[in-house]
Structure formats: structure tokens, C-alpha cells
Amino acid sequence: MQSQSHNFIGRARKGLADVDLQTALARFQTGFTVKRAEAAAKLPEFEALRDEAVEIKDHSLEHLDFYLDHFATKVEEGGGEVHWCVTPEDARQKVLQICQAAGARSATKSKSMIGEEIALNPFLEENNIAPIETDLGEYIVQLAEEYPSHIIAPAVHKTKDQVSDLFYKHHKDKGAGKRLDGVEELVTEARGMLREKFIAADVGITGANFLVAETGTTAIVTNEGNGDLTQILPRVHIVLATLEKVVPTLEDMTTILRVLARTATGQEFSTYTTLSTGPKRAGELDGPEAFHVILLDNGRSKLLGSEYREILRCIKCGACMNHCPVYGSIGGHAYGWVYPGPMGAVLTPNLVGLKEGRHLPNASTFCGRCEAVCPVRIPLPGLMRKLREEEFEAKLLPPRYRLSLGLWAWMARHPRLYHLAAGFGRRALNMLSRRQGRLTKVPFAVGWTVGRDMPAPEGGSFQAQWRRKGGRT
Amino acid sequence: MNEKPQIGLFVTCLVNLFRPSVGFAAVKLLENAGCVVTVPDAQTCCGQPAHNSGDKKNSRAIARQVIATFEKFDAVVAPSGSCAGMIKQHYPALFSDDQKWRARAEALANKTFELVSYLSDERSVESVNATFNGSVTYHDSCAGLRELGVHDQPRKLLDSISGLELKELPGANVCCGFGGTFCVKYPDISTRMVTDKVADAAATGAGTLLAGDLGCLLNMAGRTTREGRTIEVRHVAEVLADMTDGPAIGQPEKAR
Numbered sequence: 001m002q003s004q005s006h007n008f009i010g011r012a013r014k015g016l017a018d019v020d021l022q023t024a025l026a027r028f029q030t031g032f033t034v035k036r037a038e039a040a041a042k043l044p045e046f047e048a049l050r051d052e053a054v055e056i057k058d059h060s061l062e063h064l065d066f067y068l069d070h071f072a073t074k075v076e077e078g079g080g081e082v083h084w085c086v087t088p089e090d091a092r093q094k095v096l097q098i099c100q101a102a103g104a105r106s107a108t109k110s111k112s113m114i115g116e117e118i119a120l121n122p123f124l125e126e127n128n129i130a131p132i133e134t135d136l137g138e139y140i141v142q143l144a145e146e147y148p149s150h151i152i153a154p155a156v157h158k159t160k161d162q163v164s165d166l167f168y169k170h171h172k173d174k175g176a177g178k179r180l181d182g183v184e185e186l187v188t189e190a191r192g193m194l195r196e197k198f199i200a201a202d203v204g205i206t207g208a209n210f211l212v213a214e215t216g217t218t219a220i221v222t223n224e225g226n227g228d229l230t231q232i233l234p235r236v237h238i239v240l241a242t243l244e245k246v247v248p249t250l251e252d253m254t255t256i257l258r259v260l261a262r263t264a265t266g267q268e269f270s271t272y273t274t275l276s277t278g279p280k281r282a283g284e285l286d287g288p289e290a291f292h293v294i295l296l297d298n299g300r301s302k303l304l305g306s307e308y309r310e311i312l313r314c315i316k317c318g319a320c321m322n323h324c325p326v327y328g329s330i331g332g333h334a335y336g337w338v339y340p341g342p343m344g345a346v347l348t349p350n351l352v353g354l355k356e357g358r359h360l361p362n363a364s365t366f367c368g369r370c371e372a373v374c375p376v377r378i379p380l381p382g383l384m385r386k387l388r389e390e391e392f393e394a395k396l397l398p399p400r401y402r403l404s405l406g407l408w409a410w411m412a413r414h415p416r417l418y419h420l421a422a423g424f425g426r427r428a429l430n431m432l433s434r435r436q437g438r439l440t441k442v443p444f445a446v447g448w449t450v451g452r453d454m455p456a457p458e459g460g461s462f463q464a465q466w467r468r469k470g471g472r473t
Numbered sequence: 474m475n476e477k478p479q480i481g482l483f484v485t486c487l488v489n490l491f492r493p494s495v496g497f498a499a500v501k502l503l504e505n506a507g508c509v510v511t512v513p514d515a516q517t518c519c520g521q522p523a524h525n526s527g528d529k530k531n532s533r534a535i536a537r538q539v540i541a542t543f544e545k546f547d548a549v550v551a552p553s554g555s556c557a558g559m560i561k562q563h564y565p566a567l568f569s570d571d572q573k574w575r576a577r578a579e580a581l582a583n584k585t586f587e588l589v590s591y592l593s594d595e596r597s598v599e600s601v602n603a604t605f606n607g608s609v610t611y612h613d614s615c616a617g618l619r620e621l622g623v624h625d626q627p628r629k630l631l632d633s634i635s636g637l638e639l640k641e642l643p644g645a646n647v648c649c650g651f652g653g654t655f656c657v658k659y660p661d662i663s664t665r666m667v668t669d670k671v672a673d674a675a676a677t678g679a680g681t682l683l684a685g686d687l688g689c690l691l692n693m694a695g696r697t698t699r700e701g702r703t704i705e706v707r708h709v710a711e712v713l714a715d716m717t718d719g720p721a722i723g724q725p726e727k728a729r
Contacts, residue, residue, distance in 0.1 A: 009659070009661075012659070012661060012662055013661050016661055016662070016665055325647050325648045325650070325666050326659075326662055326666075329662050329665040329666055329669075330662060330665075362655075362658060362659075363655070363658075363659050363662065364652070364655070365615065365648045365650065365651065365652025365653075365655045365663075365666075366525065366615070366616075366652060366653075366655075367615035367619070367647075367648035367652070368615055368616070368619040368620065369615075369619070369646070369647070369648070371619075372619055385524075385525070385527065387527075388525070388526060388527030389527035389528075389529055390527070391527055392526060392527030392528050392529075393527070397526070397527075401526075401658075405522065405523065405526050405528060405531075406528075406531075408522060408523075409520075409522075409523050409528065409531035409534070409535065411517070412517045412518045412520065412523075412531075412535050413517075413531075413534055413535060413538060415514065415515045415516070415517050418517045418518075419517075422486075422489070422490050425490070426490055426491075435725055435726060436725050437698075437720060437723050437724045437725035437726070438694075438695070438698050438723045438724075438725075440699070445657070446660075447656070447657030447658065447660045448656065448657055448660070448695070450660045450661075450664065451660055451661070451663065451664025451667070451668075451696070451699070452664065452667060452692060452695030452696040452698075452699050453694075453695040453696075453698045453699045453723060454691070454695055455491065455691050455694050455695055455698070455722045455723035456723070457490055457491045457492075458491065458492055458493055458494060458719070460493060461489050461490060461493060462484050462488055462489045462493035462495075462496035462497070462512075463484065463489055463512060463514065463516075465493050465497075466496070466512050467514075471511070471512070
């Protein structure tokens with residue numbers, strides 16, 4: 001997918017002005033956070049489980065080559081194929097080859113962020129293979145010709161009214177024939193639309209929440225059951241996954257599963273946890289005839305050896321964006337690429353380039369809520385700060401900002417001059433406030449006064465008053 | 474423990490410039506808790522603007538200056554969770570490859586505290602001698618809450634004030650949108666966040682909104698006056714020190 005992250009400010013502004021988006025976000029902001037807190041409070045060992053999840057992911061990353069190799073061997077032993085792809089282009093071509101070899105005309109898809117990362121849908125369309133999103137949120141987003149705004153709730157930016165309109169427009173001839181209002185009616189109509197497509201599809205494409213080395217298993221967690229139909233009904237099952245998804249054992253996977261759903265949606269477990277271990281074996285009734293795992297690198301191996309390694313622990317639960325007040329204000333599309341919110345603010349500049357993604361790690365107040373809820377304890381603000389350091393060193397900051405920062409820092413290192421200059425500033429602000437206690441406009445501080453007044457200084461610095469009083473209150 | 478601990482007051486650049494009364498409130502509270510307070514002249518800022526902009530060189534230079542100025546005291550106290558958090562949590566990390574300064578940074582970090590938690594946790598202050606007629610609501614500033622665990626201490630001390638009613642703020646732990654340089658780099662997003670915050674605060678029905686960090690307070694006060702809201706904004710130390718006669722933040726001098 002082509003990044004638009006460089007235009008973060010414009011996109012954020014658009015999001016802030018979008019009434020429907022703001023309606024959708026207002027509802028979203030309280031839902032997930034409350035449910036996560038309740039689920040965490042109910043499980044006494046929750047914090048210990050987070051520590052275990054960290055250990056498992058760190059261990060897997062430390063021995064990534066070993067576990068990936070083992071995983072691939074096991075997949076092949078089970079009759080599946082593993083395709084190692086370095087770039088998104090490699091992955092797209094491989095998927096196309098597999099689809100073409102199967103004579104595919106349509107491919108069902110369950111939710112996969114890697115599918116978004118490699119921009120698979122437009123590519124398949126160009127090659128006359130119809131991609132069909134089967135996750136309800138993804139289906140909505142596909143009808144709207146958009147892309148997901150959240151990694152686990154792709155259509156969280158849409159209101160129910162917008163979905164009603166969208167379904168009416170696209171289902172008119174085939175669906176209820178009228179605009180539907182109820183959530184259940186809408187879901188039923190979408191389910192009806194998708195049913196025949198599930199059956200007609202030649203290839204089913206899923207993502208993977210886990211790759212299990214010990215058994216060569218891929219696993220997905222879903223709440224709709226669409227993943228099962230996607231991977232069981234078609235003749236060919238393709239799994240899209242990046243390298244860091246591998247864990248050593250099924251036991252390790254279940255440990256992480258215990259924090260995943262609780263953190264993501266507040267559920268104890270997702271409705272479906274589906275394991276795929278190779279194609280249908282002799283005598284089995286269900287399952288695909290062919291099983292392919294696309295293992296995509298796209299920058300992960302470079303991250304592994306970098307100071308950003310901890311971001312590879314991410315299990316894509318979405319909690320950081322659920323709890324992020326910036327995400328909650330502007331929505332996911334503002335971030336301009338596949339991964340929004342705090343995890344995206346670390347991942348995006350690393351995958352699309354710091355110059356392109358430089359706004360993302362800056363657009364954080366470092367409030368720390370993301371780190372506080374991250375199930376695998378990724379120090380997200382710390383990693384964003386590292387990106388800011390890189391940005392500073394690469395001189396990517398706007399020259400004016402860099403200059404004022406340098407000037408300020410120089411003053412801060414020279415207390416006498418600093419206090420002299422601060423005194424001038426204070427007196428100027430006081431004069432401009434004309435005893436109103438506040439300023440509605442301040443030259444050189446338009447960023448501050450665009451949305452709020454500047455409270456006027458009380459008058460006299462603390463230190464000067466303190467000295468005058470001889471160190472007495 | 475020393476009977477009369479020598480405290481270096483890290484007054485913070487914002488308090489020094491905008492709201493000296495918070496500094497005097499801090500001194501009063503510390504002295505009432507049996508401390509001897511000194512305010513070193515050489516202090517300017519803790520260096521967060523540089524640190525949060527990725528300027529490691531200047532962050533280190535400013536940190537060295539703060540360490541050298543304050544390491545002689547028994548404890549360093551700041552009426553701010555974010556400045557205290559900077560010294561406590563971030564200074565040692567700034568010197569990861571400089572053993573000598575790292576040791577000095579750690580020593581300072583170990584004796585640096587946010588004002589209200591220092592009173593409560595280190596000086597065992599259980600109550601304050603103050604009166605306040607009215608209801609307040611309290612916003613947990615992010616760094617104080619999540620870097621230093623300041624949460625119960627201000628509530629406990631506020632509870633001891635006669636006449637004061639504390640109304641809990643829904644979403645008290647959600648950022649107000651200040652974020653240091655964030656608020657001027659991304660003013661639209663910041664404005665949105667602070668608009669939500671002051672709306673939530675006003676909805677509690679409280680007459681005064683309190684917090685422990687002047688950055689957040691200037692942000693929230695600036696938004697309440699911009700919107701013409703009646704809720705007043707003050708630093709929690711002013712209320713705890715019984716120093717609420719002067720105008721609230723962003724309010725004009727009262728007519729005499």
C-alpha cells in the first residue's frame with residue numbers, strides 16, 4: 001500500500017472535521033477500554049501472563065531463524081508449502097502464481113493486515129481474480145472502496161447509518177431491496193451475500209495470529225466464523241504471515257491467547273480459534289487440497305537487529321490504539337498507512353521510511369497509556385522517542401523548529417540569560433494581557449492560541465520574588 | 474531519617490514564569506511537613522522540550538546542570554509529575570554510556586519526588602490544614618500517574634480539607650492534550666483532546682478543576698476561558714496549602 005503518512009496533518013484535520021467519524025469514535029473510545037479493564041481485573045494472573053507472553057515473544061525473536069526453519073520443515077512434512085518472500089512484490093507474485101495455477105477466478109479473504117501491507121486486493125483485481133473480503137468490517141470497507149482504520153475493527157470509523165446506506169447501494173438488487181436499519185438485519189444480509197461467494201471461491205486467503213513451530217500449524221482468531229469458511233471450503237488455502245508471528249509450541253500460543261482477546265476486546269477468548277496444519281489428508285472429508293504459507297519479511301529482519309526490536313513482540317491486539325487519545329481524536333486513516341495508533345507510529349516509519357512517516361512518532365503526548373495496556377509490554381513511547389532522536393540526528397525537523405529548540409536549549413544552559421529572557425517574555429505577556437488574566441492571541445505562539453487562551457503570568461517570577469523575600473514564603 | 478531534611482525545590486520553568494503562587498504553596502507545604510527548603514538560583518528547566526524532540530546532546534547538557542545544582546540536597550521536590558518524572562525516570566537513561574554521570578543521575582533520581590506524593594509517601598502527611606468551600610474535580614496528569622504512581626496521594630490529602638467535596642472526573646487518567654511541544658506542533662489534535670477534557674470536567678458539576686502539573690493546567694485553563702466556561706482551574710498545591718485567595722489560572726485580578 002502506498003503511504004500517505006507524510007500528509008498526516010492534513011489527514012488528521014480532515015478526521016477532526018468529519019462528523020460521522022467523530023460520532024463513531026466517541027462510541028468506540030469507551031467500549032474497548034472498559035471491557036479490557038474488566039477482563040484484566042477478573043483474572044488474578046493477568047499481569048503474570050503478560051510477563052510470560054513477553055518471555056515467549058522475546059525467546060522466539062532471539063531464536064527466530066531456528067523456529068522459522070522448524071516451522072517450515074513441519075509444514076512441508078505435513079504436505080504444505082512455505083514461500084519465503086522478501087518484498088511485498090515477491091508476496092503478491094507468489095499469491096498470483098498459486099491462484100493462477102489453481103485456475104482461480106475468485107478468492108475469499110479473512111482479515112489480514114499483511115494483505116493490506118502488500119496491497120493484495122487491487123493487484124488481484126488487475127489480474128482478473130476477484131478478492132472477496134469476508135470479515136464483516138473488511139467487507140464494509142471493501143464496499144466503500146476504503147481500507148481498514150483499525151487493525152482489529154476495520155470499519156470502526158463508520159456509523160451504522162453509513163453502513164445502511166452502503167449496503168442499500170450495493171445490495172439493492174440482491175438483498176432485502178430496501179434500506180435496512182437494524183444491526184442484526186444488516187449482518188444477516190451481509191451473511192447472505194457472502195454465502196454463495198464462500199462456496200464459489202477457488203482460493204481462500206487468511207492471515208495468521210500465530211505460526212507454531214513445533215507442529216507447523218498456523219492459527220487465526222476471529223469472532224465471525226468467516227475465517228473457517230475461508231480456509232476450509234476452497235481448494236487452496238493461502239496463509240499470509242510475517243516472520244515474527246512464530247512461537248515455539250502450542251502451549252506458548254495458548255499462553256498468549258489468554259492475554260490477546262482480553263486485551264483486544266475484553267473477551268476471555270475470541271469466538272473462534274482456528275488451527276490449520278497442512279492440507280486435507282487421505283480419508284479426511286474437509287479442508288483444502290493445497291496449503292501455502294507466504295512468509296513475508298518486508299523489513300522485519302532489519303527490525304530484528306535494530307533498537308526497535310521490541311515492536312516485533314506486537315501481537316496485533318489493537319489495545320494501544322483503543323487507549324490512545326490521539327487515535328481517538330483523529331481515527332486510523334489519518335496515519336496514512338496500514339498500521340495506525342502507537343504501534344503504527346513505531347512500525348510505519350521503520351517500514352516506509354522515517355522521512356515519510358516522521359509525523360507519526362511526533363504525534364504523541366507520551367501519555368503512556370499505550371505502554372500501560374500493551375499485553376507484551378512494548379515500550380511504545382520509548383520507541384517513538386528513539387525515532388524522534390533519529391529524526392533530530394538526520395535533521396528532518398522543520399528548520400524553524402530546530403532553530404528555536406537550539407536557541408531555547410542554549411538559554412536553558414545559561415541560567416542568567418535564561419532568566420533575563422524569560423523576564424522579558426513574562427513582562428511582554430503581562431502587558432499584552434491587559435489585566436484580563438489571559439491572552440487570546442500571542443505572536444509566535446499561534447499553535448497555542450488557535451484553540452485556547454494563554455493564561456497570563458501572575459507577575460514577577462517565583463525565583464525573583466523568593467529572593468526578594470529573602471527565601472521566605 | 475534526618476529530622477529536618479534539606480529540600481532543593483525544583484520549581485519548574487512554567488511555575489517560575491507563569492504561576493509563582495504554586496511555588497510558594499509548595500514551600501509552605503514542605504515547611505509544614507518539617508522540611509527546610511532551598512531554591513537554587515541556577516535552575517532553569519528539566520530539559521523535556523529537548524528530550525522529547527530527540528535532541529540528546531542538549532538533553533544531556535541540561536541534565537548535567539540540574540544534577541550538579543541539586544545533588545547536594547537530601548531530596549529534590551518538584552510541583553510537577555512530568556518534571557520529577559524526567560529527573561527520576563529519564564535522566565539515568567540519558568547517560569547509558571557514561572558511567573560517571575549515570576551514577577550521579579541515578580543518585581539524584583533516587584531522591585527526586587513529585588510534591589504531593591513526597592508529602593504523603595515520604596513525610597507521612599495524612600492531612601493538611603486548609604479550608605475550601607466548594608467542590609473540586611481532579612485530573613491525573615499522565616507522567617505523575619504512569620511514571621510515578623501519583624494517584625491516591627492527592628485524593629487522600631484533598632479529602633482531609635474541610636468544606637471540600639471531591640467529585641471524581643470520568644476519564645481522569647486520559648491525557649488533556651498538552652504533551653509539551655505536542656500542543657503547538659499538533660494544535661488541532663491537542664485542541665480536540667482538551668475540549669473533551671474540560672467538557673468532562675464541567676460535567677462533574679465541580680466548581681474547580683485541579684491537577685498537579687502546570688503544563689496541563691495552562692492547557693485546560695486556556696480552553697475553559699476560551700469556551701467561556703465557569704469552572705476554575707488551579708494547581709492542587711494551592712488548595713492543599715490553603716492559598717486560593719488569588720485569582721485562578723487565566724482569571725483576572727479580582728476587583729478590589
